[in-house]
Structure formats: structure tokens, C-alpha cells
Amino acid sequence: MKYLHLIWAALFRRKLRTFLTLVSILAAFLLFGMLDATRAAFSSGDSVIGVDRLLTTSRYSIIQSLPSSLATRMQAIPGVKAVGHANWFGGIYQDPKNFVLSFAVSDNYLDIYHEVQLPPEQRKAFETTRTGAIVGEALAKRFGWKVGDKIPLQSTIFPQRNGDKTWPFDIVGIYTPAKGAANGTDQQFFFHYKYFQEANAYQSIGNTVGWYVVQLTSSDKADQVAKAIDALSANSDHETKTQTEQAFNASFAKQLGDIGLIVSAIMGAVFFTLILLTGNTMAQAVRERTNELAVLKTIGFSSRSVLGMVLAEGILLLVLGGVIGLAIAAVLVPIVAKGSGGMLNLPPIGTQTWLLGLGLMVVIGALVGALPAIRAMRLNIVDALAGR
Amino acid sequence: MKSFGTGLLMLLVVAAFLALWIALPWQGVVVLAVLLALWMTLTRRGRQTWQVTRVGLSTVWQRLGSSSVVVVGIAGVVGVLVAMLAMSEGFAETLRATGNDHTAIVLRGGSQAELNSVLDRDSANVVIQAPGVKKGADGKPIASSELVVVANLPRKGDPNSDSNVPIRGVSGDVWALRDQVKIVEGRKFNPGLRELIVGKGAKAQFEGLDVGKSLRLAGQDWTIVGTFASGDALESELWGDTQSVASAYRRGSSVASVTVLLDSPKAFDAFKANLAADPRLKVDATTTREYFSKQSEGLTKVLRIVGITVGIIMAIGAVFGALNTMFAAIQARAREIATLRAIGFRGVPVVVSVMLETMLLALLGGLIGAGIVWIIFNGYSASTLGANFSQVVFRFHVSGALLWTGIKWALAIGFIGGLFPALRAARLPVTTALREL
Numbered sequence: 026m027k028y029l030h031l032i033w034a035a036l037f038r039r040k041l042r043t044f045l046t047l048v049s050i051l052a053a054f055l056l057f058g059m060l061d062a063t064r065a066a067f068s069s070g071d072s073v074i075g076v077d078r079l080l081t082t083s084r085y086s087i088i089q090s091l092p093s094s095l096a097t098r099m100q101a102i103p104g105v106k107a108v109g110h111a112n113w114f115g116g117i118y119q120d121p122k123n124f125v126l127s128f129a130v131s132d133n134y135l136d137i138y139h140e141v142q143l144p145p146e147q148r149k150a151f152e153t154t155r156t157g158a159i160v161g162e163a164l165a166k167r168f169g170w171k172v173g174d175k176i177p178l179q180s181t182i183f184p185q186r187n188g189d190k191t192w193p194f195d196i197v198g199i200y201t202p203a204k205g206a207a208n209g210t211d212q213q214f215f216f217h218y219k220y221f222q223e224a225n226a227y228q229s230i231g232n233t234v235g236w237y238v239v240q241l242t243s244s245d246k247a248d249q250v251a252k253a254i255d256a257l258s259a260n261s262d263h264e265t266k267t268q269t270e271q272a273f274n275a276s277f278a279k280q281l282g283d284i285g286l287i288v289s290a291i292m293g294a295v296f297f298t299l300i301l302l303t304g305n306t307m308a309q310a311v312r313e314r315t316n317e318l319a320v321l322k323t324i325g326f327s328s329r330s331v332l333g334m335v336l337a338e339g340i341l342l343l344v345l346g347g348v349i350g351l352a353i354a355a356v357l358v359p360i361v362a363k364g365s366g367g368m369l370n371l372p373p374i375g376t377q378t379w380l381l382g383l384g385l386m387v388v389i390g391a392l393v394g395a396l397p398a399i400r401a402m403r404l405n406i407v408d409a410l411a412g413r
Numbered sequence: 414m415k416s417f418g419t420g421l422l423m424l425l426v427v428a429a430f431l432a433l434w435i436a437l438p439w440q441g442v443v444v445l446a447v448l449l450a451l452w453m454t455l456t457r458r459g460r461q462t463w464q465v466t467r468v469g470l471s472t473v474w475q476r477l478g479s480s481s482v483v484v485v486g487i488a489g490v491v492g493v494l495v496a497m498l499a500m501s502e503g504f505a506e507t508l509r510a511t512g513n514d515h516t517a518i519v520l521r522g523g524s525q526a527e528l529n530s531v532l533d534r535d536s537a538n539v540v541i542q543a544p545g546v547k548k549g550a551d552g553k554p555i556a557s558s559e560l561v562v563v564a565n566l567p568r569k570g571d572p573n574s575d576s577n578v579p580i581r582g583v584s585g586d587v588w589a590l591r592d593q594v595k596i597v598e599g600r601k602f603n604p605g606l607r608e609l610i611v612g613k614g615a616k617a618q619f620e621g622l623d624v625g626k627s628l629r630l631a632g633q634d635w636t637i638v639g640t641f642a643s644g645d646a647l648e649s650e651l652w653g654d655t656q657s658v659a660s661a662y663r664r665g666s667s668v669a670s671v672t673v674l675l676d677s678p679k680a681f682d683a684f685k686a687n688l689a690a691d692p693r694l695k696v697d698a699t700t701t702r703e704y705f706s707k708q709s710e711g712l713t714k715v716l717r718i719v720g721i722t723v724g725i726i727m728a729i730g731a732v733f734g735a736l737n738t739m740f741a742a743i744q745a746r747a748r749e750i751a752t753l754r755a756i757g758f759r760g761v762p763v764v765v766s767v768m769l770e771t772m773l774l775a776l777l778g779g780l781i782g783a784g785i786v787w788i789i790f791n792g793y794s795a796s797t798l799g800a801n802f803s804q805v806v807f808r809f810h811v812s813g814a815l816l817w818t819g820i821k822w823a824l825a826i827g828f829i830g831g832l833f834p835a836l837r838a839a840r841l842p843v844t845t846a847l848r849e850l
Contacts, residue, residue, distance in 0.1 A: 085630060
């Protein structure tokens with residue numbers, strides 16, 4: 026640390042070159058921040074809140090529904106605390122482009138999804154209003170909905186009994202997602218399964234549910250309970266597949282394409298170039314300073330401290346550019362998310378991204394500094410001063 | 414203040430150049446290249462430029478490390494850009510190729526995708542009998558009542574993953590209606606039996622779809638009897654008989670959509686108007702071209718935007734890398750350039766030669782980046798979730814136009830990266846440069 030001013034001076038020996046290199050580093054880490062946010066947006070399975078939940082879906086297809094009679098038998102399995110259910114609604118608001126993530130849910134659904142936080146009086150209102158619906162705060166903001174609004178939602182799948190595809194709803198609550206809730210939790214729309222069942226043109230829907238949500242008494246019983254649930258309907262025409270909510274989300278995200286792989290491929294290309302570029306700059310900088318380094322050694326700096334100084338210079342260069350780049354990304358990501366009008370749910374750049382980014386800066390800095398640093402360490406004073 | 418003014422002016426010039434460059438068709442670029450070659454062979458200045466450039470290029474090998482930064486940096490930008498655009502292009506093309514103007518698809522009103530649509534048997538029959546539908550040799554209209562369901566199948570090499578694979582129930586007329594579909598292995602399915610044929614794309618992406626294998630769907634065993642090729646999005650699907658699929662998935666006699674062969678593309682408007690006027694029906698009719706093109710719109714746009722955004726950020730990084738390299742190169746050659754100036758070479762040849770050198774390096778980088786992507790990704794098969802909530806298998810398509818876009822980007826980066834160092838080289842004070850060690 027006491028050599029910081031020396032390292033700093035060395036770094037800005039040629040201002041133009043350092044500035045140009047810094048902008049390249051900045052661009053690389055700006056990209057890293059934005060891509061990592063994208064990757065995080067598609068891996069919402071990481072949320073810790075849902076660890077005690079299982080999802081039971083049809084084994085054959087997501088569009089197959091399950092018999093509602095299964096609920097009581099599932100409830101009897103040891104380790105099961107509560108069984109709720111939900112159905113996909115396929116709602117759109119006014120225009121087909123305004124897709125709303127809407128579900129008809131069982132009465133105990135909100136107890137199982139405790140990350141959906143609703144003020145008690147709104148919860149009460151939801152329970153007593155047949156056509157009541159609660160919406161996430163981000164969704165409410167997107168369409169300017171307020172508590173008390175009457176809104177029509179069109180279903181792309183289910184017509185009402187009178188043949189109308191538009192379903193009227195009363196917004197009775199706007200919920201906030203608890204800390205640690207999965208990304209996108211604040212974009213959902215919930216309403217009563219009973220309303221869905223009674224008003225639906227397809228009367229057979231009453232005997233089925235889209236999928237079950239199972240709350241466990243403890244998360245380490247997940248495997249055992251999942252097996253027991255699937256055994257209930259083995260070899261029937263509605264076999265089930267039960268998995269943790271995280272596994273379900275992860276496999277669903279994977280269907281879009283391997284976002285993680287694409288992101289790492291791009292970042293690989295970017296960082297490879299960055300190492301080459303910055304490494305070249307560092308090598309040049311050290312070559313130019315051969316004389317100065319020799320003088321340093323002459324006046325008593327040990328070979329090791331010269332090595333350390335050059336290494337530190339590389340790391341400082343990367344950290345400087347990288348932190349600025351990540352900071353710009355941190356500002357830009359929410360703007361992009363907002364600009365996409367709810368299409369892209371980018372989470373803000375989190376601690377994990379920052380830590381990973383800092384780690385990368387240090388590693389790449391050390392990598393690009395290594396060769397010049399070793400050369401500086403091995404420098405023979407007499408030869409260097411003589412310009413050989 | 415003066416330097417700020419010149420800086421601003423330069424920026425405007427560069428921005429104007431980039432705008433022009435992007436709008437320039439390939440013929441324009443050829444004309445520019447020919448003009449440059451003529452200038453370099455016919456005029457004195459031009460010949461001088463050529464001499465200076467040759468000297469510069471001959472020393473590139475001695476600056477291999479820093480020159481390769483320009484090449485690799487630009488190769489990276491071009492590679493990522495071309496790969497992303499090839500993905501978006503391939504997806505759009507696959508869906509575009511699926512539809513045409515002489516067939517129309519009819520869905521329940523407002524459904525948007527076949528998965529959400531339900532038509533009862535009566536409505537389907539009314540649609541099939543509508544005027545404008547072409548009749549076959551036997552006098553019956555050529556139409557296919559279809560049903561799309563999705564099944565969970567594991568992806569190849571990943572037995573634990575579930576993918577939504579579309580299964581389409583089709584009627585007997587489908588072969589006349591979709592003449593692009595050819596059986597390449599095995600045979601067609603027999604109506605009334607639990608037999609399936611699988612698309613080539615689906616077979617390549619998902620586990621257990623070989624001919625002769627059996628597949629468990631909705632609690633029943635189905636046999637795979639053939640493979641088909643169509644060169645479009647239908648290759649992502651499994652096909653069986655509509656009635657067999659409907660009974661397996663307990664759909665009764667309802668179907669999801671009716672696809673009809675039209676008398677001619679011109680007959681569509683009348684066909685549509687007729688259906689709209691029929692009080693018994695509440696349906697949407699579109700040509701299959703429009704229906705499938707629309708399904709690719711959203712994702713194609715997102716991929717393009719992401720590709721270009723990533724490309725621009727990477728390009729900024731690469732421009733500064735190139736600037737750095739070329740400034741260093743000028744510095745290393747300062748004495749040589751000063752000597753040339755001292756013996757009577759003017760500024761223009763020096764500027765042009767530095768620009769030429771950078772742009773040649775950039776061109777090389779662009780060729781390498783685009784070439785690698787072309788070799789690895791052209792025809793690379795991938796799949797994603799489409800409008801029917803099911804997997805659409807598509808191929809990356811690295812077209813000539815995309816390669817050209819990549820090269821243009823490379824040259825633009827080279828231009829900016831070379832311009833400022835070139836100007837500095839021309840302004841280098843001769844005496845100081847000569848004195849410098």
C-alpha cells in the first residue's frame with residue numbers, strides 16, 4: 026500500500042494510452058454487468074423462498090390438467106403441510122401485446138406463497154370478493170391500476186359461460202413481494218379459482234386443476250414426498266411429475282435456450298480480447314520503463330517488490346476500468362428494464378455480480394501483469410541501465 | 414478552445430461517415446475500392462501512399478503482438494454480432510418458410526396460437542365447405558383439421574430435462590396441402606392407429622424419436638413409424654392422425670385449427686370475408702404466411718436488438734484497442750515517418766497509409782471472425798420456446814448479407830481506430846521526431 030503513489034504515477038505515465046485502455050476495460054465490464062443481469066433474469070429458480078414447495082404437474086404435458094380429487098390423497102401423505110392448486114388463465118389486457126401473467130388460485134394459495142405480501146385489510150377484501158383479484162406492484166404500475174378499479178381481462182383460452190371471452194375483475198389488493206422472492210414475482214395477477222370454475226364455459230374444468238402446489242413440513246423431505254405423490258397416480262391416465270419449484274423453474278427457463286451458455290460464450294470472447302489488449306499495453310509500459318525500474322532496483326527496491334508493483338499496476342488498471350464499467354451497467358440496467366415496458370424483467374445488479382466482477386478484475390489484472398512483472402523482476406540492473 | 418472545436422468537428426465528420434457507410438450498398442464499396450486503387454497507381458501522391466503503406470505493412474510482423482490485438486479484437490466483435498444475427502435470421506426464416514400464400518389457417522376468434530384454439534366439429538366443417546377452398550380430384554375440398562398438443566420429452570444428452578414438444582394431429586388431406594413435407598425414412602402413419610411420424614429437427618433435438626421406438630403419451634403407447642423433412646418449423650413436430658390424438662388427449666371431436674388449400678392466393682380475401690359474415694362462426698382466418706411470420710416477430714426483434722447492443726459495446730472496446738495499438742505503432746515509427754516527411758513526402762500519403770494499414774488489419778479481423786462463425790454456426794441446430802408454448806427447432810443461418818454486415822462493421826471500427834493516429838502522424842513535428850531516441 027505504501028507504494029500506491031508510485032504505482033499510480035506509473036499507471037498515468039502515458040495518459041492517453043492508459044485512458045484508451047481504461048475505456049476498453051470499461052466496455053468489457055459494462056457488457057459483463059448487463060449480460061449477467063440477463064442471465065440472472067432467466068435463472069429465477071435461485072430464489073431461496075420457495076425451498077419448501079413442490080410442484081405437481083402432469084407427467085405427459087404442461088397442457089394436461091390433473092383431477093381435483095387428488096388433493097385429499099396428497100394431503101394425507103406424511104410431510105405434506107398444505108396442498109394448493111392453480112390454473113393458467115392466459116390473460117391479456119386490452120391488446121394482445123399486453124400479456125398478463127394471470128392465475129386462478131385456490132383459497133390457501135396465498136398462505137403457501139408467503140412471499141406475496143398483502144396488507145391485512147386487502148387480504149380480507151380479496152377473501153370476500155368473488156371477482157376480486159390481487160396484482161403485483163410492478164404490474165399495477167405498468168397499467169396504472171389502483172385498488173378499487175374494475176378491469177376486464179381477456180383470456181386467450183377460456184371463454185365465459187355466456188360466450189364472452191372478457192372476464193371482469195375487481196382489483197382489491199396490490200401486493201409487494203417479500204425480500205428474496207423470485208424475479209418477476211411482482212408481475213403476477215391472482216384471482217379466485219371458484220370464480221374461474223363457476224363462470225367458465227368449460228364446465229368440466231371444475232373437476233380438474235392445472236397444477237398442484239405442495240408445501241412441505243420441512244424442505245429435506247422433498248424427495249421422499251415427491252416420490253409418494255407420483256406413486257398415487259402411477260400407471261393411471263394422469264400420471265404426475267412432482268419436483269421442487271426451483272427445479273421446475275430451472276427446466277422451464279432452459280426451454281427458452283441455454284441463456285447461461287450464450288452469455289458465457291460472449292463473455293469468453295470479450296475477456297480473451299481484453300487480456301490480449303491489456304496484456305499488450307502492460308508489456309509496452311514495462312518495456313518503456315526499463316530504465317526507471319533499473320533505477321528503482323539500484324536504490325534498493327527488492328526484485329520481489331518490483332514484481333509486486335508491476336502486478337499491482339495491472340490489477341489497479343483493471344479494477345479502475347472495471348468498477349466504472351460495472352457502475353455504468355448498474356445505472357443502465359434499470360433504465361433498460363423500464364424502457365422495455367415490463368417485457369424484460371432485469372433484476373438490478375446484485376452483490377453476487379459485483380463480487381464475481383471484482384474477482385474477474387483481479388484475476389485478469391494479475392494475468393496481464395504477470396509476464397511484464399516477471400520480466401521486471403528478472404531485470405539485470407547493469408544491462409538495463411546500459412540499454413542492452 | 415480551438416482544439417475542442419477541431420475535436421467536435423472530427424466527431425461530426427466521423428458520425429457522418431458512419432451513417433453514410435452503413436447505408437452504402439456493396440456496389441458503392443467496390444466503386445470506392447476501385448477509385449482508391451486507381452488513385453494509388455495513377456497519381457504521384459497515390460504512388461507515394463503505396464510506398465509508405467508497403468513500408469508500414471512490412472513492419473507489421475515486428476509488431477505482431479499489438480497488431481494481433483486489432484485483429485483479434487475486431488474478430489471478436491464481428492463474430493459475436495454475426496452469430497447473434499444468424500440466430501435471429503435462422504429463426505425468422507424457419508417460420509417464414511413454414512407458411513405461404515395459397516394456404517390459410519382458421520382459428521377460434523382471438524386465440525392467436527393453435528394451442529389456445531378450440532373449434533367444434535360443426536364449425537370446422539363449415540370452414541372446410543366455404544367457397545374459395547380448392548377441391549381435389551374427388552370433388553372434396555382439400556383441408557386438414559388439426560390439433561396441437563404438447564408432450565414432455567427429454568432433450569438429447571440431458572435425460573432429466575423436460576421440453577415441450579408439439580404433437581400435431583393432421584387429417585388425410587395434409588399431404589396435398591403441405592406438399593413440402595416428404596417422408597425420408599419409414600412410412601406415413603395409418604389413420605386410426607396410434608402411430609406417429611417425427612420431424613427431422615425434433616428427432617435431432619429430443620431423445621427416443623427413432624423409427625420403430627415406442628413413445629408413451631398421455632398414458633398410451635405410440636409407435637414411431639417414420640421421419641419427415643420439410644425444411645421449416647413443421648420439422649420440430651410429431652405428427653399423428655387427428656382423431657387418434659384427440660382421443661388420447663380426451664378432446665372429443667373438437668380441433669384446434671383448420672388449414673385449407675385456396676383456389677389461388679387471390680381467393681383469400683373473399684374466403685376470409687365469407688367466414689366473417691357467417692353467423693354460425695366466430696373465427697379468425699389468416700394466410701399461413703402471415704400466421705407463421707407473426708410468430709417469429711417478437712423473438713427475432715429481441716435477438717436483433719441484443720445482438721446489435723452487444724456488438725456496439727464490444728465495438729467501442731475494440732475501437733479503443735485499435736486506437737491504442739495504432740498510436741503505439743505511430744510512435745514506434747515516428748522517426749521513419751519524420752524522415753519521409755523530411756525528404757518531401759506530404760501529409761496525405763502518411764495519413765492514408767496509416768488508415769489503410771489499420772483497415773487492412775480490421776478487414777483481416779472481420780474475415781477471421783465472420784469465417785469462424787460461418788464454419789461453426791452455419792446450419793447449427795438449436796431450439797427455443799415458440800408461440801405454441803412448445804419447442805421450435807431452427808438452424809442458424811449465416812447468410813452472405815450477414816457476412817457482409819460483419820465486414821462492414823470491421824472496416825468501420827478500423828476506420829475510426831486508424832483516423833486519429835493517422836492525423837497525429839501527419840502532424841508530427843519533423844524536427845522533434847527526428848531528434849527523438
